Amino acid sequence: MNARLQRIWFFVRWLGGLALGWRFGWGWGLAACFAYPLLLLPSFALLRRVNRGPGCPRWRELLRAWVLEVAISERSFGWRQPWRTHAEPDHLPAGAEAGVLLVHGFSCNRAFWNGWMARLRGQPGVAFIAPSLEPPFGSIDDYADAIEAEVQRLRMLTGRPPLIVCHSMGGLAVRAWWRRHATAEAPQVITLGTPHAGTLMAAFSPAFNARQMRHRGDWVAELPPLPRLTCVWTPCDQLVMPAATAVQPGAAAHRVDGVGHVGLVADPRVWTLFQAALAASFSTPRRI
Known part of the structure; x- marks a missing residue:
């Protein structure tokens, strides 16, 4: 069921981006399709306040984490989970230890x-x-x-x-x-x-x-x-x-x-x- 919901969201996201691009210009359409990275930024910036004190992440660490999170999330939620749910089946070999x-x-x-x-x-x-x-x-x-x-x-x-x-x-x-x-x-x-x-x-x-x-x-x-x-x-x-x-x-x-x-x-x-x-x-x- 979750894979089905993620496929629906995939189509909503991209069709919405195409519709916005057709109506208001392709710059707006691309911005809509890739809004997720921008929406993530405030939550990463908030960590400087929420986790303040000893060990608080530096801005450079947060920027690195944001870049990696965007790439990994897009691969996971945009490809693997909607479309590759059973690409890697469970593995139960005889004699497993x-x-x-x-x-x-x-x-x-x-x-x-x-x-x-x-x-x-x-x-x-x-x-x-x-x-x-x-x-x-x-x-x-x-x-x-x-x-x-x-x-x-x-x-x-x-x-x-x-x-x-x-x-x-x-x-x-x-x-x-x-x-x-x-x-x-x-x-x-x-x-x-x-x-x-x-x-x-x-x-x-x-x-x-x-x-x-x-x-x-x-x-x-x-x-x-x-x-x-x-x-x-x-x-x-x-x-x-x-x-x-x-x-x-x-x-x-x-x-x-x-x-x-x-x-x-x-x-x-x-x-x-x-x-x-x-x-x-x-x-x-x-x-x-």
């Missing part, structure tokens, strides 16, 4: 992870699943059972709990899953730009799952902590504000500078951290 569950964030689908899935497919002994969470704007609690089903598929295949990697809202979906399906053997979880304490930006969306992510809201406050969690965060995150909300209290934290919210998934430093966690997961005792 480790499993990876990739959980996308708000208003996304499984194709958000296409780059990761293409690279993981070449790693021997690794199985992976990337579900699309539906409905796209429903309650985050409703994703818990779908996540549980995929966790069990990977556990049955490998004999181990999977390594779970989440982006943005996906981390909260996994915490909602843990509240409903907690076991004695907790999986290793890595969250990328997850608003563990909510985000100020959620106040601008009417979607039900966005309202659940409001800063210091009741829903996020009631979520249980994940026992084995690594939080990757960036002070240049234009959607998770303030940046400190991207770290669950007591969890390991890794700061990545000069990259925005979506850009975290394409950053080589994040991939290196993930690879270290994946290598460690091979040594987890199997439960056959």
Whole structure:
């Protein structure tokens, strides 16, 4: 469903740009088609105020993050997610020794992870699943059972709990899953730009799952902590504000500078951290 909505938005955006160009001139049409980069600028500039204090991002870092975010977002939301949803199918090879569950964030689908899935497919002994969470704007609690089903598929295949990697809202979906399906053997979880304490930006969306992510809201406050969690965060995150909300209290934290919210998934430093966690997961005792 989310891919269908993104395809509709794609056509609305470009047909609207063509209509404006035909009526008022092609300069206005191009500006409409590429308005997204300009709309991102104020949120990046706002970070100088929201994240002020020690470690506040410099203007040069924010500019770099903005440029990268525009390129990565256009590729993800303009090509991969609307048109390439199943270009990288789940990979469940017989004899796999480790499993990876990739959980996308708000208003996304499984194709958000296409780059990761293409690279993981070449790693021997690794199985992976990337579900699309539906409905796209429903309650985050409703994703818990779908996540549980995929966790069990990977556990049955490998004999181990999977390594779970989440982006943005996906981390909260996994915490909602843990509240409903907690076991004695907790999986290793890595969250990328997850608003563990909510985000100020959620106040601008009417979607039900966005309202659940409001800063210091009741829903996020009631979520249980994940026992084995690594939080990757960036002070240049234009959607998770303030940046400190991207770290669950007591969890390991890794700061990545000069990259925005979506850009975290394409950053080589994040991939290196993930690879270290994946290598460690091979040594987890199997439960056959």
